[in-house]
Every structure is written in structure tokens, then in C-alpha cells.
Amino acid sequence: MDLSVNIGELKLKNPIIAASGTFGFGREYSEYFDLNELGGISVKGLTLEPRKGNPPPRIAETPAGILNSVGLQNPGVHAFIEKEIPFLRQFDTAIIANVAANSIEEYCTMVEILSDADIDAIELNVSCPNVQQGCLLFGSTASGISQVTSAVKKVCKKPLIVKLTPNVTDITEMAKAAEDAGAEGVSLINTLLGMAIDINSRKPILANITGGLSGPAVKPVAVRMVYQVANSVKIPVIGMGGICNADDAAEFLLAGACAIMIGTAGFVNPNVWVEVKDGLVQYMENHGFKSIAEVSEALIV
Amino acid sequence: MDLSVNIGELKLKNPIIAASGTFGFGREYSEYFDLNELGGISVKGLTLEPRKGNPPPRIAETPAGILNSVGLQNPGVHAFIEKEIPFLRQFDTAIIANVAANSIEEYCTMVEILSDADIDAIELNVSCPNVQQGCLLFGSTASGISQVTSAVKKVCKKPLIVKLTPNVTDITEMAKAAEDAGAEGVSLINTLLGMAIDINSRKPILANITGGLSGPAVKPVAVRMVYQVANSVKIPVIGMGGICNADDAAEFLLAGACAIMIGTAGFVNPNVWVEVKDGLVQYMENHGFKSIAEVSEALIV
Amino acid sequence: MNYNLKIEKTEMLTEQIFFIRLKSEKIAKNAVPGQFVNIKCCDGLDAFLRRPISILRTDPREGTFDIVYMIRGKGTDILSQLKCGDYLDCMGPLGKGFTLPEKGEKVWVVGGGIGIFPLLFLLERSVDVYKASFLGFRAKDSIVLQNEYEKASDQITITTDDGSYGVHGLITKPFLERLEKEKPDRVYTCGPTPMIKSIAEICIERDIFCEVSMEQRMGCGIGACLVCACKIKHNDDYEYQHVCKDGPVFPAEKVIF
Amino acid sequence: MNYNLKIEKTEMLTEQIFFIRLKSEKIAKNAVPGQFVNIKCCDGLDAFLRRPISILRTDPREGTFDIVYMIRGKGTDILSQLKCGDYLDCMGPLGKGFTLPEKGEKVWVVGGGIGIFPLLFLLERSVDVYKASFLGFRAKDSIVLQNEYEKASDQITITTDDGSYGVHGLITKPFLERLEKEKPDRVYTCGPTPMIKSIAEICIERDIFCEVSMEQRMGCGIGACLVCACKIKHNDDYEYQHVCKDGPVFPAEKVIF
Numbered sequence A, B: 001m002d003l004s005v006n007i008g009e010l011k012l013k014n015p016i017i018a019a020s021g022t023f024g025f026g027r028e029y030s031e032y033f034d035l036n037e038l039g040g041i042s043v044k045g046l047t048l049e050p051r052k053g054n055p056p057p058r059i060a061e062t063p064a065g066i067l068n069s070v071g072l073q074n075p076g077v078h079a080f081i082e083k084e085i086p087f088l089r090q091f092d093t094a095i096i097a098n099v100a101a102n103s104i105e106e107y108c109t110m111v112e113i114l115s116d117a118d119i120d121a122i123e124l125n126v127s128c129p130n131v132q133q134g135c136l137l138f139g140s141t142a143s144g145i146s147q148v149t150s151a152v153k154k155v156c157k158k159p160l161i162v163k164l165t166p167n168v169t170d171i172t173e174m175a176k177a178a179e180d181a182g183a184e185g186v187s188l189i190n191t192l193l194g195m196a197i198d199i200n201s202r203k204p205i206l207a208n209i210t211g212g213l214s215g216p217a218v219k220p221v222a223v224r225m226v227y228q229v230a231n232s233v234k235i236p237v238i239g240m241g242g243i244c245n246a247d248d249a250a251e252f253l254l255a256g257a258c259a260i261m262i263g264t265a266g267f268v269n270p271n272v273w274v275e276v277k278d279g280l281v282q283y284m285e286n287h288g289f290k291s292i293a294e295v296s297e298a299l300i301v
Numbered sequence C, D: 001m002n003y004n005l006k007i008e009k010t011e012m013l014t015e016q017i018f019f020i021r022l023k024s025e026k027i028a029k030n031a032v033p034g035q036f037v038n039i040k041c042c043d044g045l046d047a048f049l050r051r052p053i054s055i056l057r058t059d060p061r062e063g064t065f066d067i068v069y070m071i072r073g074k075g076t077d078i079l080s081q082l083k084c085g086d087y088l089d090c091m092g093p094l095g096k097g098f099t100l101p102e103k104g105e106k107v108w109v110v111g112g113g114i115g116i117f118p119l120l121f122l123l124e125r126s127v128d129v130y131k132a133s134f135l136g137f138r139a140k141d142s143i144v145l146q147n148e149y150e151k152a153s154d155q156i157t158i159t160t161d162d163g164s165y166g167v168h169g170l171i172t173k174p175f176l177e178r179l180e181k182e183k184p185d186r187v188y189t190c191g192p193t194p195m196i197k198s199i200a201e202i203c204i205e206r207d208i209f210c211e212v213s214m215e216q217r218m219g220c221g222i223g224a225c226l227v228c229a230c231k232i233k234h235n236d237d238y239e240y241q242h243v244c245k246d247g248p249v250f251p252a253e254k255v256i257f
């Protein structure tokens, strides 16, 4: 059975990827399972300079999901290259650098720097709901996405994946804009903007007031968007949003994704990535699928 | 304690309203609890002509929520006036007519007809995700909303509430458009567009492929949107989306809503409307609130 | 209102099929064959919606009723962990049941898989009539309640898809064969759509009274949300009626499969 | 990996506070005072995230460890229904614990409410030292583990907010009064933020070694998701460290409250 997946020049040995921001730089989870099991790791969202992130509380539990407002706390792209890449390179898994910035120039500078680093792909994060300027702004309009993507594309020497926000009226316009501007793939969904209030303290639970919703609750919205996008662009689609088990992963592949990312579910079950991989193989055997591509085309409508 | 709420000329004796499409025309639930307990009932979405609705399956269960694709099955506005209003009028509760149409003309015709009917308010449904033309189209752009609303406003003799879809980039623009066009209030959220796939049959569970997500899963998105809208318009906001108990209702009021609607939770607990009303009174007593308005202004940020 | 009913008895009939007896004077007194209860399998979010399960039979004297269900997914799986003494939240009796036969009539019931369950109640409530049961199962190990159906019927035919017990093949075969020889007054059927569809067609052709019990995914279970649609002939057009309220039992000739 | 641990004992200490003993050679052997376990209160969605609960004490010989928790919401409420023999999914031991005292030192621990629990383990592991415990409770009926703390301490002071037992008022009062007379070598504190904040300030002023155990809402519990931020002095600026991995125990003088 062939689990491998190609996204432009990016070769994944299997379609299971750790979702950005939920997996740090792999160090913590490496104590819980063998990172060689993963097709790839999308690292914590990187910025040019180190970022402190937002004040706590940064997480709230909601029905079948969570809200987070980390706010891109990260050591900056240079520290990532010096300290984290060497660690990640010990493992046979693709390193995907998740990049966030406040201006087109900054996106380009970072992509230039990362193009010369030992990574396998770049995931352009134009969809972080937890920082004031930039980022989400670009991701919320087709023109913003095509501006950032085409500018970045000029200096990018790595496969480029654009990560889309679900907080838009028409996700297919965003995906098409990324495709037209030269992206090798799109990944979706980032978090849905949400809010939770403590009715006793009468305060929002998150210090940041609003945060990004992830986990099982968002799965139907994510599956719908993956389905819509897969039917409107030719480039590969990486699906995510609430995947907790192999059945969920199969649902995203059937919706048209060629690979999937898992984040929140790992907080509850640190083995989830391995279990999903093994379960997916089982599912493919039971249904006589020989490759991931076959699953991605198997939906009957 | 004062539970009454005014939305323009619409007077509700309490802020608990049955959400449109989940409560039919009240007949069924009237066998489970006393409809006099309700502040109001928003009836099943009405169209000018009777509508058959979509083929089944029309519902799928998702994590902490459901997808539906009923597609506005209803007997048409005339049958509603003849057969349903007399039944509903037996109860001391506000009758809110939920109106859907495919063209501005049709919206106006219906509102004219309903303006002479014995109802208390009109809820303009510009946000139904389960019908092909019209409806959602209008609700997805500020210009669409202001066109429909101002046109309708000219012929409307009842308090006008515009029901907003969450499937937009910026919900506040939609609310402002409705306010500027003369709406007495806005209600939100309608359902989030979603999809679920049966991985064994490899088919979408809903015959309509996609459907509207409701229930607890959407609550954080709904609370966030209510909070944003309440802070951007002066007209009253009716909040809904996943309310299952009095704590959830209080959360929406604290977010800035002056009234709330409950739908999906009633499928599981037919007493939910009464329980929420009683629980809300308890909450207000415990926290020394004397009126709903006080709760709506009590959020500490 | 409180819908929590005490579980008086549970039994594992097969690996996948379970029996539960519940205490409810109201349901035991009022339920008619073909009706169902709508069950909240657990508090909380894990099986969010209620699950519709047919009433297998009632015991008005004891004030109890029985259900039998097969494990299909989350909800029924949770149900299978319930023990005697636990409480279960059931709304019901819900829906419109079968039209009971008249004295002296010849009644044939045709059930497949989980579709056999509502038919036992019908057989037990059909008095002074001749009763023949045609029951189709996947395989020998999925046959349940055989004694009950034998007791409740004058004659019984069992088929299995794999031939591991009784007649090999679909239940429609022996049903048709017997139709060559004699004609029942009433046929009642419940089970997989292909099965009830062909039974319905066979009866309509021969102009035999036939009622079918339909399945559909449900929300409210009481007729308010309109999700459990069933396509029904209406003049020379069609309309969507609702399994939870207008059904689950419909006249065969009305249903558009 | 499998994190399901057998429950060897459960006990209701008050209406709101419960005790659980769990079997785990690994945790019993490796855990140090101040560390915690991260608990999945139930399968499924009802309490989706794990809940962090301090390790109250371990018994390396028996291969068990204890936790005590107060019912606060969904998760702890579900925990309170667990019975001896059930299994509980716990990740741990997690986090950085307290710095143990040196032989002969004078150790004071200051705990408030649920903040007292990690301190018992510390007291029991601190040998050949003088140990004084200052424990603050809401009221008499919320006092738990008094015997254990008395056994583990050379001297103990209990306060209640409402004066229903021990000294009336906040625990900081007797703590300060005693500080007038003598000076401990080490102070360890855990509890409500206002309390640990003032204890920290008092110690910093007087330049007494002080460690505080912090609480924060968590996601992964292992340092990967960065949600459990704690504001920590960094050169003449600050940085957000993480309670689950860099903490829960931090040097008092480092924390920016």
C-alpha cells in the first residue's frame, strides 16, 4: 500500500502531519512517540523577531473543542534555524516552517531566510486570529492572499503551502487566489474565531477576549471547506480541523484532501498521530484502497 | 425582577424564544410544555408558495452538534396565516414570522401580506444555507442585506428583525447594514455551513451534501459574533447558537444580547426552554441583577 | 417532565444485539404496535441526539415495555453498557403504528434484520387471525427472538443471506413462492429499504393490503423539525411527510422509495 | 503508550473534596513533590481536555500515588463518580517540582485551599529539617487532611476565612506574626494568587528563599502548545514561561504576578 504524498516538490512518506502551534518543535512529543512515524511536522508559527505572545489565560474549553489565544509566542526564525532544525533533522520526517508576519516585506524576508535553511516546505500562515496587525488581514481577502503569495513566491526556493482561515465568506476564492499566485498547495482550516465567558466572574475566559476554536466541534465546517476547495483548485489540499481518529482522517481524505494535520486531539491523546496512521492503513485495507490518491477521489456524490 | 424585553415595538415578557425551524408552529411542543412560558416563538421559515424541502437524509449528528438540510419545507405564508396563527394566538407569547424568499420582490410581497396578519414581528431570514437561489446570497454581503432590508422596510408594518448568517468574513458589517436600512433588531447566528461523510458508504450523510451546523459546537463562534455585533450596532441583538442551559443563555446575555433563541437543544430536552427561563431567573437572583438589560451590560472586559 | 425510566432487565442476545426491559406505566398502557421510543443514550455530548428504537412489546399489567437494539455506532454502543437498575431517558410512545387486522384475517409479517422488532408487538396484538412470519437474517448467529416469533405465529419461515440457517437467500423468495399458492389479507413489513421496497411492489401489483415501517434519521422525534422526511404520493405529485409523526408506518402504495 | 491506571481506593473527604489512590510503579518511583498528573476525566467529549491535579504523595513500595481534588466543574464532577477498581487515564509525573531543603534547615510551607495538596508530599520528603505548616481554609467544613499535615509537620497553624476553626482570617497574618520572631531558611507556597503573591512579596523583602507553585489553564500539559503561560522576569524585561513544563514551581522572585 502506498501512503506517500507529493505536494509540489514536497514528498511526504505518509499523509499524517502535526499541526502548527500544537506540537512546538517536536521536542516534547518526541518523548511520547517516535517522530519518524510522522509524514511531516508543521512547527510553531515563526516570526522574524522573537514574540512573547499574549497574556494568560490562553485557553478555554468549549463543547467538543477549545479556544486558544497564544498569539504566536516563538523564539524567532533565527533561533529556529540554529536550535530547532538540528533537533528535527534527527528524524525522517518533513519539516514544514509555518511563517507569520505583519507585512509583505516581512513575509518575504522570512521566506528568503528559510529558503536557505534545511527545511522541506514553507506554510504561509495568513490566518492567525490571535495577533493584532497583519496576518489574518492578508488571509481574509483574495487580493491580500494573492499579494502576499505572489510576492513570497518570487523569493521562495521551497514548496509553498498557503494556510487558509475559515473566517471568510467564500473559502474557494481564497484558495483560488493562492493557486493563481503560484502556491504548491493549500492547508485548511486554521481556527474559527470564537469567545467564551465565565458567567460568574462575568469576564471573558481568555485574557485576549477572543481566540481560535479548534477540536472536534469544527470538523463539519472543516470537512465542508476542504470539499469546496478540493473541487475548485487543482493544487493539493491539506485538510485539518478536529481530527481525533482514523475515521475522521478518512473523512477529510474522502472530502478531497491529500494529507491531514492533527493538533488539538494530541493534547488529550499524545499517541493520536500514530493511531491515526495505523487506523488509516486498516481502513484502506478494508476498502481495498492502494494509495492515498485513490481515497481522495473515492467520494460518491 | 424584570424579565421583559423590548425590540422596537416588539414586547417580549421574557427573553426566551423558540428558534425558527426547530419548533414548527408550536403544535408539537405544546404537548410537552406550556407555550405561555415562552417570550416568543419564531415559526418555521415561511415562503410565498408552499415548499417541499430537500430529500432525506436531512440531518447528521456531528461532535456536539448537528447538520440539517431541511431546505425550508413549509406550507407557505397563506396556510400559515389561516391555519397556524389561530393556534398560536391561544397562547400569551409573541409570534415572530420567519420569512425567506428568492428575490427582493418576493420578500416584499410576503412582508406586505404578513404586515396585515396577526403576528408580532417579522424575522427576515437572509441566511438559510439549504436552498439554492436567493436567501443566503442576500445575507452574505452588506449591500445585499441593505437592499433587502430597506426595500422590505418600506412595506413593513411590524417590528423587523434581520437574521444574520455566520458564514461571512465580518458579521459586524452585516449587522450595520441591517441597522442602517432600518431594522429594529438583528438575530444571530443562523447555522454554519458544514458537511459530514459516511466513510463506509463514501457518501455525504446529507442528501443535500452540505447542511447547517447548530448545537453546542457552534456556541463559541455565536458568542463571539454576538459580542462583536452588540458592540457595533445600537439596535437590540437576539443571540443564539448552541444554548443548552441557563448558563449558556447567561453567556449570550453577557456578550450583549437582550434575548436568546433556543433550537437544537430542544430535540434532546423538550423542557429546555422552561428550564433555561427558570435557571436564568436563579442566576439573576444570585448575582443581584434586577433586569435583563443589566445582564446585557455586565460584561467586564 | 421527567423521562428517566428504570431498567428492569437487560440481556445480551448476541454479540451485537441487546434486550432491555423498562418500567413505564404510561408507555405500557398507551403504546401500540409500530410505535417507538426516542432514547437519550447518555447525558452529555457523546451521543448528542436521541436514538429512535421500536417498542418490541409491552406488559400493561407489569407496567413495562421491552426494546431490542443492535449496536451500530456511538449511541447503541453506550446503551449496551447499561445495567439493570440504571435509568434511561426515553420519550414515547411516538409515531403512528400499524393498522391492526380484523378478526379472521390472514396476516403475513415480513421482517429483515433490525426490522423484525416492531413486528413481534404486532403479532402479539393481532388476535383471532392467522399469522405467518417471514424473517430474514444475515446469518445464523444474528438470529434472535426465534422462540418469541414462533409462539406469536401460526407459521414461521426464516432465511439467512449465507444459508447458515433456514432457507438460503432473501426473504422475498419464500414470500413470493407462498403467494403463488395463497393470498393474505394483510402484509406488514419492516427492514432494509430494498427488502420492503420489493415486498411493497409485490403487494401493490397483487393489490394486497400492505403497510411498511420506514426508517429515517431524526432530530426532535415529534414532528417539529421536519428532518425525518419520507417521500409520499400526493395527488399526482409528492410531498415529504415525517417518519416520527406521520409514520413510521405508511401504506405501502403511498411511499415513493 | 497506555495511561490507564487502576484506582485502588477512593474516599470522600468533604461534600466537595475527594481522595483517589492510583496504581503506577512509574509515577510512584519517579514523582517528586510539586509535580502533577494530567487526567482525562472521561472518554469522549464531556470534559474534553485533561485536568491537571497535583500528586499528594507517593508510596514507592506499594507502587501507588494519591491525589485529592475539589469539585469545580464538569471534569472534577465526573471524577467524583469513580469507584475503586475503575481505571483512570493519567499522564505524568509532569512539571518541575520544589527544590528540597538541606539537612537541618527551617522549612515553612504556606498553603491555601486546594493549594495545600502539593505541600504534603513536600513535607513528607523533607527529612532532618524543622517543618512548620501554615494552612488556610474557607471554613471548618472545608478542612481536610489535618492529621496528615500534623504528622508531617513539627508545628501547624490553621486559619479559616470565617473563623469557624483555628485562627480567624487570612493565613498571611499568623505567618507574618511568626516572622517577627524568627526567620525560616525556606518558604514554599501554593494557593490562591492573592495569597501566594503576598507571601512571595513578604519573603522577597526579607530575602528569604521562597518557591511558589502556580496554576494556569492547560492544553497539552507537556510544553508543546504554550497556552499555560506564566509571566517571568527575564533580564530587565519579561518572558512567558510555561506552568506545565518550566513550572508549576517557580522561584518567587522570578514571577511577575
Ligand SMILES: Cc1cc2nc3c(=O)[nH]c(=O)nc-3n(C[C@H](O)[C@H](O)[C@H](O)COP(=O)(O)OP(=O)(O)OC[C@H]3O[C@@H](n4cnc5c(N)ncnc54)[C@H](O)[C@@H]3O)c2cc1C
Binding pocket: B060, B061, C036, C047, C049, C050, C051, C052, C053, C054, C055, C068, C069, C070, C071, C072, C073, C074, C075, C076, C077, C114, C117, C118, C214, C215, C216, C217, C218, C243, C248
Ligand atoms: C422508527 C425507527 C425505529 C427503529 N427501531 C429500531 C429497533 O427496534 N432496533 C434497532 O436496533 N434499531 C432500530 N432503529 C435504528 C436505530 O435508530 C439506529 O440503529 C440508531 O439510531 C443508531 O444509532 P448509533 O448511535 O448506534 O449509530 P450512529 O451512527 O452513531 O448514529 C449517528 C446518528 O445517525 C442516526 N442513525 C444512524 N442509523 C440510523 C437508522 N438506521 N435509522 C435512524 N437513525 C439512524 C442516529 O440516530 C444518530 O442520530 C430504528 C430506527 C427508526 C427510525
Ligand SMILES: Cc1cc2nc3c(=O)[nH]c(=O)nc-3n(C[C@H](O)[C@H](O)[C@H](O)COP(=O)(O)OP(=O)(O)OC[C@H]3O[C@@H](n4cnc5c(N)ncnc54)[C@H](O)[C@@H]3O)c2cc1C
Binding pocket: A060, A061, D036, D047, D049, D050, D051, D052, D053, D054, D055, D068, D069, D070, D071, D072, D073, D074, D075, D076, D077, D114, D117, D118, D214, D215, D216, D217, D218, D243, D248
Ligand atoms: C499544576 C496544577 C495542579 C493542580 N492541583 C490540583 C489539586 O491537587 N487538587 C485540585 O482540586 N485542583 C488542582 N488544580 C486545579 C484543577 O486543575 C482545576 O480545579 C480543574 O482543572 C477544574 O476542572 P473542572 O472540569 O472541574 O472545571 P471546569 O471549569 O469545567 O474546567 C474547564 C477548563 O478549565 C480548566 N481549569 C479550570 N480551573 C482551573 C484551575 N484552577 N487551574 C487550571 N485549569 C483550570 C480545566 O482544566 C478545564 O480545561 C491544579 C491545577 C494546576 C494547574
Ligand SMILES: Cc1cc2nc3c(=O)[nH]c(=O)nc-3n(C[C@H](O)[C@H](O)[C@H](O)COP(=O)(O)O)c2cc1C
Binding pocket: A019, A020, A021, A022, A044, A045, A046, A068, A070, A072, A098, A125, A128, A163, A189, A190, A191, A213, A214, A215, A216, A240, A241, A242, A243, A261, A262, A263, A264, A265, D219, D225, D227
Ligand atoms: C494552541 C494552538 C496554537 C496554534 N498555533 C498555530 C500557529 O502558530 N500557526 C498556525 O498556522 N496554526 C496554529 N494553530 C491552528 C492549528 O494548526 C490547526 O489549524 C487548528 O488547531 C485545527 O486543527 P485541530 O482541530 O486538529 O487542532 C494553533 C492551534 C492551537 C490549538
Ligand SMILES: Cc1cc2nc3c(=O)[nH]c(=O)nc-3n(C[C@H](O)[C@H](O)[C@H](O)COP(=O)(O)O)c2cc1C
Binding pocket: B019, B020, B021, B022, B044, B045, B046, B068, B070, B072, B098, B125, B128, B163, B189, B190, B191, B213, B214, B215, B216, B240, B241, B242, B243, B261, B262, B263, B264, B265, C219, C225, C227
Ligand atoms: C432543523 C433546523 C431547521 C432550521 N430552520 C430554520 C429556518 O427555517 N429559518 C431560520 O431562520 N433558521 C433555521 N434554523 C436555524 C436556527 O433557527 C438557529 O439559528 C440555529 O439552529 C442555531 O441555534 P441552536 O444551536 O439553538 O439550534 C434551523 C435549524 C435547525 C436545526
Ligand code: FES
Binding pocket: C217, C218, C219, C220, C221, C222, C223, C224, C225, C226, C227, C228, C242, C243, C244, C245
Ligand atoms: S425528527 Fe423532527 S420532525 Fe421527525
Ligand code: FES
Binding pocket: D217, D218, D219, D220, D221, D222, D223, D224, D225, D226, D227, D228, D242, D243, D244, D245
Ligand atoms: S499546557 Fe501546553 S504548554 Fe503547558
